[in-house]
Amino acid sequence: MDEESMEEEGGGGGEPMMDDQNHNNWGASGYGRHLLGSAAGQLGERFLREAAAGTPAGTELSEANGMLQGCEPGGASCKGGAGAIAAAININASTSKFLMNVITIEDYKSTYWPKLDSAIDQLLTQSPGDYIPISYEQIYSCVYKCVCQQHSEQMYSDLIKKITNHLERVSKELQASPPDLYIERFNVALGQYMGALQSIVPLFIYMNKFYIETKLNRDLRDDLIKLFTEHVAEKHIYNLMPLLLEAQSTPFQITPSTMANIVKGLYTLRPEWVQMAPALFSKFIPNILPPAVESELQEYAAQDQKLQRELMQNGFTR
Numbered sequence: 001m002d003e004e005s006m007e008e009e010g011g012g013g014g015e016p017m018m019d020d021q022n023h024n025n026w027g028a029s030g031y032g033r034h035l036l037g038s039a040a041g042q043l044g045e046r047f048l049r050e051a052a053a054g055t056p057a058g059t060e061l062s063e064a065n066g067m068l069q070g071c072e073p074g075g076a077s078c079k080g081g082a083g084a085i086a087a088a089i090n091i092n093a094s095t096s097k098f099l100m101n102v103i104t105i106e107d108y109k110s111t112y113w114p115k116l117d118s119a120i121d122q123l124l125t126q127s128p129g130d131y132i133p134i135s136y137e138q139i140y141s142c143v144y145k146c147v148c149q150q151h152s153e154q155m156y157s158d159l160i161k162k163i164t165n166h167l168e169r170v171s172k173e174l175q176a177s178p179p180d181l182y183i184e185r186f187n188v189a190l191g192q193y194m195g196a197l198q199s200i201v202p203l204f205i206y207m208n209k210f211y212i213e214t215k216l217n218r219d220l221r222d223d224l225i226k227l228f229t230e231h232v233a234e235k236h237i238y239n240l241m242p243l244l245l246e247a248q249s250t251p252f253q254i255t256p257s258t259m260a261n262i263v264k265g266l267y268t269l270r271p272e273w274v275q276m277a278p279a280l281f282s283k284f285i286p287n288i289l290p291p292a293v294e295s296e297l298q299e300y301a302a303q304d305q306k307l308q309r310e311l312m313q314n315g316f317t318r
Helices: 003-009 037-053 059-069 081-091 093-100 105-125 136-148 152-175 179-203 205-216 220-249 256-269 271-276 278-282 294-313
Strands: 017-019 025-027
Touching: 105 136, 105 152, 105 179, 136 152, 136 179, 136 205, 152 179, 152 205, 152 220, 179 205, 179 220, 179 256, 205 220, 220 256, 220 271, 220 278, 256 271, 256 278, 271 278
Parallel strands: none
Antiparallel strands: 017 025
């Protein structure tokens, strides 16, 4: 199948298409913005609703063929006459077109996966707030067609390999970071990846629903979070944690938002890492430490006074 025919089919069922300034195609019926994960999620949900409302591919065509074969001219079973036959043909026109455009493994590798590969690259490397020139509807349409044509296993394998290679590069870059930049760069890598998942997961929602959840009994988002844990966080946690503890004891060495993002992110990746620094995690994750007891009130008061002195030393007044 050539690229031109694929894009024609992915154009929103014949509706006029419009381009915004970033060439993000969206139909006249409107999707607001296609540049955020929530928009991609809404688009995926629409496709899933349409798929759920229809019949399996080929069913309608088979039924129409049955009507035509069993409809002898003038027979009692052909009360609808030519009108019924024409209606059956019209109903199944789109199904016939879809079945005729078979996507071979060569088509997938040469036409479909390169589009997905390029979009994933942009999503993984974009900075927060960037507007990237991809059409979410076109990419979702690629995924939808590949799943319908039994390429889910290959597509899932390619996606995991693609993201794994990206994370291995990220890990090597972090290893080369000097200590004074290590925390900030880890925070950027974590935030960038989690932000990318907000778009990548919805774009592959059809593959997730009808392959990963159904056949693998897993969830795509969980699998991709696990990749970051294994290829980045696990390799850096023992270098990162001492730096975080040192930064905690030196007020304003890093911004509070950076510290909060990292600690909350580590807790999301692997909750048991709390045991490495319970006091640190307790500042950002509720109910980590056991309830306060009366016998320790004086210690709590001493810690509070110490913090107030440190704040005053750094220019903060009461």
